[in-house]
Amino acid sequence: MPRATDVDLHPGQRPDEDPSLAVRNNGGVPPSDRPAPPGRREALLVLSFGGPEGPDDVMPFLENVTRGRGIPRERLEAVAEHYHHFGGVSPINDQNKALIAAVEADLAAAGVDLPVYWGNRNWAPYVEDAWVQMADDGIEHVYVFATSAYASASGCRQYHEDVARARAASGPGAPTAEKLPHYFDAPGFVRANADALAAALASLPDDVRDTARLVATAHSIPDTMAAVAGPEGHAYEAELMAAAQQVVDAAAPGRSFDLVWQSRSGPPSVPWLEPDVNDHLRALAAAGERAVVLFPVGFVSDHLEVIWDLDNEARETAAELGLAFARAGTAGTHPAFVATVRELVRERRAGTVPRLGTNCPAACCFVARPARPTRS
Numbered sequence: 075m076p077r078a079t080d081v082d083l084h085p086g087q088r089p090d091e092d093p094s095l096a097v098r099n100n101g102g103v104p105p106s107d108r109p110a111p112p113g114r115r116e117a118l119l120v121l122s123f124g125g126p127e128g129p130d131d132v133m134p135f136l137e138n139v140t141r142g143r144g145i146p147r148e149r150l151e152a153v154a155e156h157y158h159h160f161g162g163v164s165p166i167n168d169q170n171k172a173l174i175a176a177v178e179a180d181l182a183a184a185g186v187d188l189p190v191y192w193g194n195r196n197w198a199p200y201v202e203d204a205w206v207q208m209a210d211d212g213i214e215h216v217y218v219f220a221t222s223a224y225a226s227a228s229g230c231r232q233y234h235e236d237v238a239r240a241r242a243a244s245g246p247g248a249p250t251a252e253k254l255p256h257y258f259d260a261p262g263f264v265r266a267n268a269d270a271l272a273a274a275l276a277s278l279p280d281d282v283r284d285t286a287r288l289v290a291t292a293h294s295i296p297d298t299m300a301a302v303a304g305p306e307g308h309a310y311e312a313e314l315m316a317a318a319q320q321v322v323d324a325a326a327p328g329r330s331f332d333l334v335w336q337s338r339s340g341p342p343s344v345p346w347l348e349p350d351v352n353d354h355l356r357a358l359a360a361a362g363e364r365a366v367v368l369f370p371v372g373f374v375s376d377h378l379e380v381i382w383d384l385d386n387e388a389r390e391t392a393a394e395l396g397l398a399f400a401r402a403g404t405a406g407t408h409p410a411f412v413a414t415v416r417e418l419v420r421e422r423r424a425g426t427v428p429r430l431g432t433n434c435p436a437a438c439c440f441v442a443r444p445a446r447p448t449r450s
């Protein structure tokens with residue numbers, strides 16, 4: 075099988091040399107291993123998924139998310155019900171507002187002069203509109219902090235595409251951009267997750283606390299998407315495994331853990347990463363386990379897929395099985411995580427050699443499917 079990096083690239087060609095590849099590669103970013111030019115007017119953009127703000131938004135939002143993706147209608151209707159359960163409002167928007175407020179306060183406290191903007195892929199405020207605003211405000215260059223810590227088409231590549239689309243839509247003179255690297259192994263992200271795991275463990279009854287099974291969760295993705303994640307493929311699973319290991323090393327040294335998947339979508343005929351968290355709970359109970367702690371290290375905030383699929387579904391599964399259950403929080407607005415955002419920008423401004431994710435190769439994480447239409 076060809077490596078993901080070989081797809082579409084001529085021998086010796088760098089992805090940023092071919093303008094036709096720009097949409098898959100940050101829209102032609104400047105090389106990331108140079109310090110920021112002094113005096114350049116810069117901003118930070120928090121780039122997220124977006125979510126509905128009320129019942130009437132739910133279906134149009136889901137159609138935005140799944141356009142051209144082959145997600146069965148029944149799945150959409152089921153997910154719509156999850157949103158309607160919460161009044162049609164996704165918690166992700168308030169969580170992003172809280173993160174932005176915390177980042178602004180942290181930057182101010184550290185004496186870093188950097189305006190913060192917000193844009194989403196799938197719902198207002200859209201990234202395209204944020205780009206126009208930044209251009210109007212005279213911003214020349216944007217550091218993009220995506221609310222996903224990992225490689226994959228969903229968590230990395232699509233955010234690159236969002237940036238390229240927004241830049242193209244706002245015309246010549248629009249600010250240039252670079253996506254900050256994957257931060258699954260950033261000490262502040264690990265610290266935030268480790269504190270949450272320790273708190274969840276502490277919430278369990280004394281008699282099961284030391285033996286409870288630790289279970290990391292992340293969004294399942296199609297096997298084909300996992301195979302091309304990162305320059306060598308399978309980076310999504312590898313990064314999750316590395317992050318979960320560091321979280322456990324910090325919160326519960328020496329204990330073992332499992333990494334399993336949640337929120338599977340798509341038609342049943344298409345294979346996605348397994349096992350599903352609910353099946354895994356059944357297997358654990360059958361093997362005689364008495365307690366579990368889930369820690370959703372694959373997500374950065376307690377958005378709908380965390381509170382529905384874990385706090386409702388997985389908790390219910392555990393109750394049926396007689397397993398004591400605790401669910402750890404996500405990084406959210408933990409001060410160590412908030413400081414990580416500042417640190418990622420500082421590294422980039424200094425021109426520190428990037429980690430994976432800053433300038434992913436053009437074909438990295440690329441899954442062939444219809445391009446999303448540009449919003450007009």
Ligand SMILES: CC1=C(CCC(=O)O)c2cc3nc(cc4[nH]c(cc5[nH]c(cc1n2)c(C)c5CCC(=O)O)c(CCC(=O)O)c4C)C(CCC(=O)O)=C3C
Nearest residue numbers: 123125139143153164166222228229293295339377378379
């Ligand atoms: C890896 C990954 C992350 C983590 C990284 C990242 O953050 O990007 C993530 C996050 C999120 N996913 C979210 C919501 C949804 N994801 C869907 C569909 C899909 N997710 C996928 C993967 C991921 N998703 C995939 C492969 C699909 C199939 C369609 C496709 O190939 O693209 C659908 C359609 C219905 C369904 O099929 O479930 C919805 C509504 C929300 C917002 C929740 C809220 O509102 O609070 C968030 C943060």
Ligand SMILES: [Fe+2]
Nearest residue numbers: 228293337379
């Ligand atoms: Fe998703």
